[in-house]
Amino acid sequence: MKNLVGTCIFGQSGGPTSVINASAAGVFIEALSQKNITKVYGAANGIKGVLDENLYEIDREDMDELLLLKNTPSSALGSVRYKLKALEDDDTDYKRILEVFKKYNVRYFFYNGGNDSMDTCNKVSKYLLKEGYECNIIGVPKTIDNDLYGTDHCPGYGSAAKYVATTLMELYLDATVYNKGQITIVEIMGRNAGWLTAASALASYKGYGPDLIYLPEKPFDVDKFIESVREVADKNNGKCIVALSEGIKTADGRYVVEAIASSSAAKDSFGHTQLGGVAATLANLVSSRIGGKVRAVEFSLMQRCGAHLASATDIEEAYNAGKYAVKYACEGETDKMVVFERKPGKEYAIDYKLMDIAMAANTEKKVPLEWIKDDDTGLTEEFIEYALPLIQGESKSPLEDGLPRFARLKKVRA
Amino acid sequence: MKNLVGTCIFGQSGGPTSVINASAAGVFIEALSQKNITKVYGAANGIKGVLDENLYEIDREDMDELLLLKNTPSSALGSVRYKLKALEDDDTDYKRILEVFKKYNVRYFFYNGGNDSMDTCNKVSKYLLKEGYECNIIGVPKTIDNDLYGTDHCPGYGSAAKYVATTLMELYLDATVYNKGQITIVEIMGRNAGWLTAASALASYKGYGPDLIYLPEKPFDVDKFIESVREVADKNNGKCIVALSEGIKTADGRYVVEAIASSSAAKDSFGHTQLGGVAATLANLVSSRIGGKVRAVEFSLMQRCGAHLASATDIEEAYNAGKYAVKYACEGETDKMVVFERKPGKEYAIDYKLMDIAMAANTEKKVPLEWIKDDDTGLTEEFIEYALPLIQGESKSPLEDGLPRFARLKKVRA
Numbered sequence: 066m067k068n069l070v071g072t073c074i075f076g077q078s079g080g081p082t083s084v085i086n087a088s089a090a091g092v093f094i095e096a097l098s099q100k101n102i103t104k105v106y107g108a109a110n111g112i113k114g115v116l117d118e119n120l121y122e123i124d125r126e127d128m129d130e131l132l133l134l135k136n137t138p139s140s141a142l143g144s145v146r147y148k149l150k151a152l153e154d155d156d157t158d159y160k161r162i163l164e165v166f167k168k169y170n171v172r173y174f175f176y177n178g179g180n181d182s183m184d185t186c187n188k189v190s191k192y193l194l195k196e197g198y199e200c201n202i203i204g205v206p207k208t209i210d211n212d213l214y215g216t217d218h219c220p221g222y223g224s225a226a227k228y229v230a231t232t233l234m235e236l237y238l239d240a241t242v243y244n245k246g247q248i249t250i251v252e253i254m255g256r257n258a259g260w261l262t263a264a265s266a267l268a269s270y271k272g273y274g275p276d277l278i279y280l281p282e283k284p285f286d287v288d289k290f291i292e293s294v295r296e297v298a299d300k301n302n303g304k305c306i307v308a309l310s311e312g313i314k315t316a317d318g319r320y321v322v323e324a325i326a327s328s329s330a331a332k333d334s335f336g337h338t339q340l341g342g343v344a345a346t347l348a349n350l351v352s353s354r355i356g357g358k359v360r361a362v363e364f365s366l367m368q369r370c371g372a373h374l375a376s377a378t379d380i381e382e383a384y385n386a387g388k389y390a391v392k393y394a395c396e397g398e399t400d401k402m403v404v405f406e407r408k409p410g411k412e413y414a415i416d417y418k419l420m421d422i423a424m425a426a427n428t429e430k431k432v433p434l435e436w437i438k439d440d441d442t443g444l445t446e447e448f449i450e451y452a453l454p455l456i457q458g459e460s461k462s463p464l465e466d467g468l469p470r471f472a473r474l475k476k477v478r479a
Numbered sequence: 480m481k482n483l484v485g486t487c488i489f490g491q492s493g494g495p496t497s498v499i500n501a502s503a504a505g506v507f508i509e510a511l512s513q514k515n516i517t518k519v520y521g522a523a524n525g526i527k528g529v530l531d532e533n534l535y536e537i538d539r540e541d542m543d544e545l546l547l548l549k550n551t552p553s554s555a556l557g558s559v560r561y562k563l564k565a566l567e568d569d570d571t572d573y574k575r576i577l578e579v580f581k582k583y584n585v586r587y588f589f590y591n592g593g594n595d596s597m598d599t600c601n602k603v604s605k606y607l608l609k610e611g612y613e614c615n616i617i618g619v620p621k622t623i624d625n626d627l628y629g630t631d632h633c634p635g636y637g638s639a640a641k642y643v644a645t646t647l648m649e650l651y652l653d654a655t656v657y658n659k660g661q662i663t664i665v666e667i668m669g670r671n672a673g674w675l676t677a678a679s680a681l682a683s684y685k686g687y688g689p690d691l692i693y694l695p696e697k698p699f700d701v702d703k704f705i706e707s708v709r710e711v712a713d714k715n716n717g718k719c720i721v722a723l724s725e726g727i728k729t730a731d732g733r734y735v736v737e738a739i740a741s742s743s744a745a746k747d748s749f750g751h752t753q754l755g756g757v758a759a760t761l762a763n764l765v766s767s768r769i770g771g772k773v774r775a776v777e778f779s780l781m782q783r784c785g786a787h788l789a790s791a792t793d794i795e796e797a798y799n800a801g802k803y804a805v806k807y808a809c810e811g812e813t814d815k816m817v818v819f820e821r822k823p824g825k826e827y828a829i830d831y832k833l834m835d836i837a838m839a840a841n842t843e844k845k846v847p848l849e850w851i852k853d854d855d856t857g858l859t860e861e862f863i864e865y866a867l868p869l870i871q872g873e874s875k876s877p878l879e880d881g882l883p884r885f886a887r888l889k890k891v892r893a
Contacts, residue, residue, distance in 0.1 A: 138652055140656050232781055238784060242558045244527055271880065363777065367646055371646070373645055453880060465685070466681075467871040468681065471652070
């Protein structure tokens, strides 16, 4: 445990969320107040900005704009999807990072992202330890997928879940408005974990939710799906709403789009397998097997950048995740990721703790199978109790001309 | 001009909007206060509810729930797409309507919808006049398409426009976040009028908008489109955001999806022309002609039912459109539709006036060509001045468990 004195770099990585900039605000504002941190840099496009020496001087920014980051979606510094090669295969990037860290006397490094980003963070941390370069490194979790290991939940999830639940409630009213039936199939993000799709059960909890919910945690049976949709529609004047995860797979481990494409040999005019999401693919199938009006809806990028619907709880926790990363690093901690631990008791509250970063890298946390109802109609009460506190409260950017006023950073190059 | 005494029926028709229920609230609350209106009915699923004698007793509802209608999207009474046949071809429905009106002593009829709904309203009105049955009939406009003739704008448009502009601003931050390029093609509703797609220019006005905007008012040239996208992407590190209307057509009058499908003979495995929207179709084309990462995004149903982003101005005007329909009818007016007239002067304000309903039926109002920039980069200052006042203010439902609390009507059958 060393109280190092030097500069810090913060980088953002992976897919955007509504609150990744709230963590940036937490890191920046806390770092600016720490006497051992002599200068605060933001890396443009994550680790790429370190490699390219593309750094912004955060102490040149106005505090008001840094605070507006709390309500500005996506990654204000730019993001990146860049996987460091294994050190034994190629040490070029590692040497370059060390060179840049030495040049700027970087003694604190904070990296904000999901599984892949924690892998980067872990690799950099292990390399610097090996080289004996003292630098406290703390990962800041972030992902709408909520699939990081070792934390009760991830910053970004609560806001995306609130988007999914609210929007599904509105969609429910829209999709059931006519006297004639309509089958509506909604595709939700989350990669191989069903957490975000499960949030659609919060809409059901309020009485305006999907009839059927499919998560990647359970194998998807196309024929059984068709029969379930038919049953609901038959009972319900032709109406059925389905929420399903982009990551659902058939029992043989193939994504549903691939499985259907190969079975029906659906190719486009160039001979490629048809593009399009799983909702569109299944909507086509339902249309040909059941008939009637079928509509595929994708929440697409909106579910991860819909900051106007962000959860105040999520924003606060994301901010604190950044703040605690800095606090812990300044107390001498390194090679760790900030995690949330839910306190016992009826009242929702969390503690901000640390976990070895190696544990977070590349491990996926799934929805417990016992929380998923066997008849595919949704999630159990345990999930509702888990998720409901995460979507509470409202916090959005101030309006200007009736539209959001996002943070405007000067981005002065170092 | 007769001051009739009797009951009233209100019906909702056509596609949902965020504020069609605000007009319902306006009609109901005003009608309940009028002494000449002896009872207030709501028709289930518009004119279908009249034909089927499926009517709800609105005086049995709680006032608090009627007020919550102002923030409840879609059509609380249920909607319908039902076109009355021409009277000379088949008078069955007309006779049935007259029968029901006589049975319930209906002397006031209010119908809320877009072009097709105003056609229904007009036909009923003309038939009853012909039959000498005294009934004051006033249409209440509604459409996110904003394409009704004779009114400055339509209730529902402001909220959908606010959704489009806000969401595009957020999408802009998401779609430009990586160091690598991405071409993003966003499809927006509006049928054959470009008003809603034009609202994406409000995002550009704030500095976070699409690079290219395509409305159905101008013929769409596929090759020119590809070249424009290429030019923007070349200048902009591979990034380009396009907003386009679902209704864009090529110079020969075909929808773009049809035009492309027939030229490339893209069929699915059943021999049908591929389903899918124009954004997905053009994304495929851009991907094969330009390459790189291309993403199609559809605002889908969310843009018309996103009540959590409704414009307070729109809600108030929608409410007043319903209120004034009742007021005017009670003053003896009939065979009219409520229209908005923008008052001259710098400060935005409107008058609620009346127009012959026949004028509103089946006439489409388009975006003036001179408001559309020749280089497809957006709309002129005239459009911004026109649209900006319509998206002002916020008004959303109260929250319960962090999610919207929509109106719960008892729907007591008459």
